[in-house]
Amino acid sequence: MEKNVIVLAGMIGAGKSSYTELISKELGSKAFYESIQDNRILELFYKEPKRWAFALQIYFLNTRFRSIKQALLDQNNVLDRSIYEDALFTQINFEEGNISEPEMDTYLDLLDNMMEEIDTLPKKSPDLLIYLRGSLETVLKRIKMRGRPYEQIHLNPGLLDYYTTLHSRYDDWFTSYHHSDTLVINIDEIDIHNEEDARILMLQIRKKLKEVRH
Template sequence: MYIVISGNIGAGKTSLAQIISEDLGFSVYFEDFHSNLFLKDYYQDMKRWAFATQINFLALRYEQIVHHMLLSKIPAVLDRSIYEDREVFAKSLYEEGLMTKEEWIVYDKLYNLMVTHLPTPNLLIYLEKTVDELLRNIAKRGRDFEKIPREYLESLDKRYKEFYANWHFPKIKITNDIYDNREEIIQRIKNALYNAVY
């Protein structure tokens, strides 16, 4: 069994993953952005580094799932999904001209080869926040490389809404504060998992 948490940059995915791990006893796998060799350069020059950054994330995500999560017998939660890598980030970069057609074809081929070997998550949790909330959260965590334009977050926000609408497997959307509503949110997740499994 595994859960994936989906949401824009700064939505609170890592915090919710920690809560699920603490309250439900799931093992937790965080997005390893420190291991992405191109991320810092990407935020300085998106067109130059878009393809390399997305390929690196794809490889890191696949390695995390196959070499760690799937070998464990403990239910798991991931604080980002491999599916939104393609449907939100890579597709956005291609459609906005930051990734060439040839780069998109290579990326898409690799993605499809990978996901055919992966089990579908038992539940997708979508954290939806306003762009103002995202900007505040990003500023709070103070990562030097995350100088993210508002327009970019707005573009991703639209794509996340489409991604969630088109996800045809068990899913829930959370818009309220995860700390103020912790018990309620955990109960919603339990109910959704029960319905998904039984």
């Protein structure tokens, strides 16, 4: 069986974890999930972004580095979010004044350093990045449905601005991504809990993986 490293990307609430579960099951590869339960800083960040943004980014950077290294060594994984995407969150937190300039510089330097390390691995980048792209309306609906209290706009109205800004920047982030081939999925139209949609999605992914390998 062919081995693949696939990374998912997309807005908060886009469905990366569900896609990761489906794709890893279908391809018989190992899933790597962002560990929300073990993350003691996330909830603190949502309450007090100015105090916790930098610590949260370092936390994510560290866990993401560990995951991508492991994934590239095993060469048969699906990651629900990757190291390539976090810098967008960091940049926006910097622009919002939640992260200072020296902190931002430190982050970017550390990220560069990690990327150089990744570049020394036999496999240096994923085979495919799948970008889950959808309207702001769709992701807001899903964030609400999922119901994690600290992500809810009605409990923290400032979050609407944060989500709107992040969402408006995702396409630019995606355009600048250059580490692997990519596939865009329109999440406004596809529901992977529907069997037929899931089947078509897997056909698309398998076809793309074949192209990538040739």
